[in-house]
Amino acid sequence: MDNWDDMRVFLAVARMESLSAAAPLTKMDPATLGRRIARLECSLGAALFVKSPQGYALTDLGERLRDRAADAETQFALAVEESRGGAAALTGQIRIGAPDGVANFLLPQVCAALQRDNPDLEMQVLALPRVVNLSRREADMAITVSPPAAGQLIVQKITDYQLHLAMRADAPPAKTLDDLRGRPVVGYIPDMIFDKELDYLGALGAGGVQLASNSVAVQLQMIRAAGVGIVHDFALPFAPELRRVLTDQLALTRTFYLVRHRSARQSDRLTQVAAAISAGLVAEVARLERIARLTDAPVV
Structure with a gap:
């Protein structure tokens, strides 16, 4: 060229x-x-x-x-x-690709704190209902729920996170999964699930969903309106009408990974930002999950 x-x-x-x-x-x-x-x-x-x-x-x-x-x-x-000084300054633009659950409920707080400590840093969050393509430089780094198996990538585990059934606190109580029959189930649009780790219907034992979206944020609003669904624990503090239910009968654990292109290893700036994002996500998941546990529905 x-x-x-x-x-x-x-x-x-x-x-x-x-x-x-x-x-x-x-x-x-x-x-x-x-x-x-x-x-x-x-x-x-x-x-x-x-x-x-x-x-x-x-x-x-x-x-x-x-x-x-x-x-x-x-x-x-x-x-x-x-x-310009390399690792001494966190400046310039950083774009992070992420599924919309992370993008909506975790990264805003984490990025805001990082930018507050580094005023010349410009943080961008790319929320996509698919895997971000780092080879095409869609983003500088990405959060995923499965470790990619191919590509020239650096992959590191960030943290595990929990998911449980949730529904409105004022809904009729449920003692077993069978008590949920007849209530509209909220979940992903089946043919738009882009990662096997997001397929929760098997765990729920539901044959389908009556209210569906490819967006976690929309699913949360559907459950707030009417329904029951599997929700990230870290999202529940943003929906005070909802409570975790049947936590002893259905509980899922998934994992977040931080993925970067192999060339990012040579950048002190990207390495520092990646470390800060990872630490921030670990702390924020723990904080929000703690709040969700404190507001569990009472056992009746």
């Missing part, structure tokens, strides 16, 4: 998979981007993208070039960071 500008244009299209989506990143119009990509392919004598009405998909060569270009981009960013 002849210059950094070619690399910037190529990476933008590779990551966004369309000219129109990449245009704001490059400050170029789609037609200009198309000409730049065509010129780059001509100079290489090979196609980097398969073009279709759905967008620009990378060829095998394009994927190899994307990985090399992304590594070069990271090395450049690290050199800039080092020239």
Whole structure:
């Protein structure tokens, strides 16, 4: 690739998979981007993208070039960071990808505390109902509920967390799981469960859900309106109308992992932020779960 500008244009299209989506990143119009990509392919004598009405998909060569270009981009960013003092300052922009449960109920407090201690740090939370693609640099790091098995990634366990059945405190009491029959069950849209660890229906013994969403925050609101469902304990303090129920009959444990691209190991700044995010999540999960236990429904 002849210059950094070619690399910037190529990476933008590779990551966004369309000219129109990449245009704001490059400050170029789609037609200009198309000409730049065509010129780059001509100079290489090979196609980097398969073009279709759905967008620009990378060829095998394009994927190899994307990985090399992304590594070069990271090395450049690290050199800039080092020239500014490296690990001594937490500054600049950090984007964290996460499922919406973490994004809604945990990361706002953790990121706010980190930014308060580092006023020149810009924290961004990317909430997605899918796994964040770090290879495409969608984020600097990601929180997941399953450790990825492939890719050039650094994976570390953050903490376990608990989930229990919950329903409104003023709903008719339940002594067994059978007492919940006939009440609307809240959960994920079955064909939109993007991680097996989010499939709770087997544990509940329910054949389906009557109220469903791909968003944990929406599910919580559905249970507040009418229904019963499996809820993160750390989300319950945000819904004071709800109580954990039948905790001795159904309890789930899941795990959060922090995932970074392997190149992040070379960045003192990203390492410091990752450590702070992990410590903050451990403390926040413990704090909120403690509150949830204190407000359990009484045994009747």
